[in-house]
Amino acid sequence: MKKFASTFAIALIMAGTLGVAAAPAQAQQKDIDLKGDVKLEKVVTGENGEDTVELVTPDTIVPGDKLIFGTDYSNKGTQAVANFVVTNPVPKAVRLAPDASDELIVSVDGGESWGRLSALTVTGEDGAQRAAAPEDVTHIRWTLASVAPGASGRLEYPAIIR
Amino acid sequence: MVNYHRAFASTLALSVFLAAPAAYAAGVEAGTLIENTATATYDDGTGSVSVPSNTVTLRVDEVLDVTVTSLNSGPVSASSGAAVLTFEVTNIGNGPEAFRLTANPSISGNDFDTDIDDIAVDTNNNGTYDPGVDQILTAPETTKVLAAGEAIKVFVITSIPGMVLDGQKSTVDLLAEAVTGTGTPGTVFAAQGVDGGDAIVGGNGADDNATGSIIIGITKVDLVKSATVSDPWGGTSAVPGAVVSYTITANVTGRGTVSDLVVADIFPAGTTYTAGTLALDAAGLTDATDADAGESSATGISVKLGTVAGGTSHSVTFDVTID
Numbered sequence: 171m172k173k174f175a176s177t178f179a180i181a182l183i184m185a186g187t188l189g190v191a192a193a194p195a196q197a198q199q200k201d202i203d204l205k206g207d208v209k210l211e212k213v214v215t216g217e218n219g220e221d222t223v224e225l226v227t228p229d230t231i232v233p234g235d236k237l238i239f240g241t242d243y244s245n246k247g248t249q250a251v252a253n254f255v256v257t258n259p260v261p262k263a264v265r266l267a268p269d270a271s272d273e274l275i276v277s278v279d280g281g282e283s284w285g286r287l288s289a290l291t292v293t294g295e296d297g298a299q300r301a302a303a304p305e306d307v308t309h310i311r312w313t314l315a316s317v318a319p320g321a322s323g324r325l326e327y328p329a330i331i332r
Numbered sequence: 333m334v335n336y337h338r339a340f341a342s343t344l345a346l347s348v349f350l351a352a353p354a355a356y357a358a359g360v361e362a363g364t365l366i367e368n369t370a371t372a373t374y375d376d377g378t379g380s381v382s383v384p385s386n387t388v389t390l391r392v393d394e395v396l397d398v399t400v401t402s403l404n405s406g407p408v409s410a411s412s413g414a415a416v417l418t419f420e421v422t423n424i425g426n427g428p429e430a431f432r433l434t435a436n437p438s439i440s441g442n443d444f445d446t447d448i449d450d451i452a453v454d455t456n457n458n459g460t461y462d463p464g465v466d467q468i469l470t471a472p473e474t475t476k477v478l479a480a481g482e483a484i485k486v487f488v489i490t491s492i493p494g495m496v497l498d499g500q501k502s503t504v505d506l507l508a509e510a511v512t513g514t515g516t517p518g519t520v521f522a523a524q525g526v527d528g529g530d531a532i533v534g535g536n537g538a539d540d541n542a543t544g545s546i547i548i549g550i551t552k553v554d555l556v557k558s559a560t561v562s563d564p565w566g567g568t569s570a571v572p573g574a575v576v577s578y579t580i581t582a583n584v585t586g587r588g589t590v591s592d593l594v595v596a597d598i599f600p601a602g603t604t605y606t607a608g609t610l611a612l613d614a615a616g617l618t619d620a621t622d623a624d625a626g627e628s629s630a631t632g633i634s635v636k637l638g639t640v641a642g643g644t645s646h647s648v649t650f651d652v653t654i655d
Contacts (some may be wrong), residue, residue, distance in 0.1 A: 191542070196649040201376055201381075202381070202383050204370055204371075204372050204384065205383040206368060206369065206386050208368065208388045229530070230520050230530040231391075231392060232393065232532055233359020233393065234359060237390070240386065249376065251375060251377075252374065253380075253447070254373075254377045255373050257371050257372075258368065258371075261367055263364045263392060314347065317374070331360060331366070332359055
């Protein structure tokens, strides 16, 4: 995919320098394009005193702020792809927000095992098993049986800065 | 702001973070990079393929906030000279910050305003002001840069002015303000945070204050001496052979205590001490110089009362006979 390769190259220039070359992108054509972004959830109090939630481009972020990490995927190829799995490690400095959907398939052990959060347990500091909490989530995973040519979609998860 | 950065793996391996209870609590350190990358794997018909997304990077900005707490359990007693108030200043922001300190002695309701001499830092961290050891801050009094979560003890050293009265109180307010700036919570100081990030005023306004009080304890001793005369005929005539019973009452008043209090008296000329009559609070004392508090000599008596608290009184009694 030329598009992907060129986008990545621009990113490298913006970063200034990078030791790792982008050669693998040219070695094999990729049909799938992934594009990540992040928004800050900002509560704006209107003139009438009612609060509305806006998603804005993060400018100043501090602990406690809520972020929405998103990944747009699209199949730019001519063939459907199968067993499409997107895996997203949760950055250490954030925790999964408590209002995240329980439909999300997550891991609380570094990606070893997976399931809905409500079905997972972790070993507490006292050595006893306890129900997993949103802050225990280390990875999030989305699975689609197939993505048709030209199809696209968006995957999101909410997180709070620790 | 979406940045494309090089990998900063070491920055992310900071420590185990605890869940932040609310916005503007200390939380992750300012300058921490939050990097998010998703990876897709799929089967394109020829085999398994893996594709990463771009990495979205955010830098955590710096929260400016502070608490000031009085470490004195109550008003500090003083009578004159220096009085020291102790406070704790804690950086509850998430980045390194220094704080400017201001001690204000002019507080509404004060009986008197004490004089502020210095603000010092508890350099040896023992909770007690040690002159010559603990660093006295020079104007404008400013703490060193405190790491996120770091606390220091601070002394406000004051002088009690003259003309103060027992029981009078003076309150001193210690204010700490983030050097970067203060303001209403949410105020942003662009590019003044860690690593060129923003600094943002936290929930306390990036400043805080606490008060400590000094209470004057001036302790006084008043001695009142009285005498009753009993003549040999049942009367009260001061004639030879009559017995004079002296009572010396020591009244200690004020909020503090006096130490090493000794009540002594000299026998009047023309009288002779009646041996074995010396008593303190109606309890007999021997005349000898020994373990008990009293003693008598050829010329007078002496009773050691030691440390006596304000608000108490003691009476020393003895008899003499008119020659």
